[in-house]
Amino acid sequence: MAEKILTMKLLKEKYGVCRLDKTELIPKWAQSCQFFSITRTSDELSIVCSEDNIPSDIKCEKDWRALKVEGPLDFSLVGILASISTILAQKGISIFVISTYDTDYILVKNKDIDNAISSLSDEKYEIIY
Template identity: 45%
Template sequence: MPLTLHVLPGEYAVCRLDPQEAPPAWAWAGPLSSVTRTLAELSVVCAAQNVPPEVEAQRGWAALELQGPFAFTLTGILASVLVPLQGAGIGIFALSTFDTDYVLVPESQVRKAAEALRAAGHTVVD
């Protein structure tokens, strides 16, 4: 199933906070933010420029938005994106929402990721 992916503007960071902390105000600015809490951590994905320097974070991610929405009954949506990226040797960080999925790739490899996805039949819009 050919998909359309949009490269979102800006650099993103994946942050790890204490699970007891409240989601920080800085997490919410920008075109994409996600907060996930488990018993072990509070993970935040947001614009890298918003992350305070003292926060444990992996910066340097680019975000690709899969054009949705996708029905919950569809299968293989993420696999159709992740398999070509794996074949190109590109690591990912994946997020899902009610309507769609997002794949973060290292900013330094976003062009290589777009090439691999296009070769697999997908459309990538910069």
Template identity: 45%
Template structure:
């Protein structure tokens, strides 16, 4: 399976609302519940209306369109990283999954995934 490294720094944020979010950015993930509005974006695109933010994330994309019938792909990758003491923040789109790791763990994650047979492009 191919996993693509994404060459941006990311931030995970809690925002008051999405009015200042740059939806034209190459990467922008939002989540909204009755309790909060969350945003994962390129660090350079963090809006001014943040409540909290956590910088220093790097991202990987699982390449290809993942059919909804496929089971355990994200679990396998996240389990492998967890076994190596690497925490993740995962987000999904209709087509695929994205895995973010803290910048301090990025090289270690690349090594762990490569050694497990993943093709990191």
């Protein structure tokens, strides 16, 4: 059997990607999740967190699943995201990526997650649950 390229872990929860006004304070509901990401730019405040925590009046896109690239990854590694995104793009699967100091998280719509896992597995990525 060929050696696996990387191991990825499917996180259990479903996530939402939220857009708030650039001047808003970081809300408490976003910070109470096990996994969340907050980015402020000159245009917006973007929050990714468990969809169960998102109030109904918040502009968001729900029903995302997350594949965590098991790390930590060395900063000198090249092409990890390019490889994953190419495999998924060839299957018509769009992604939303969050990168941290140690690793990357690939968010895929729940309707596409089985196809994404199958496609990555076919290309020698190991997926754990």
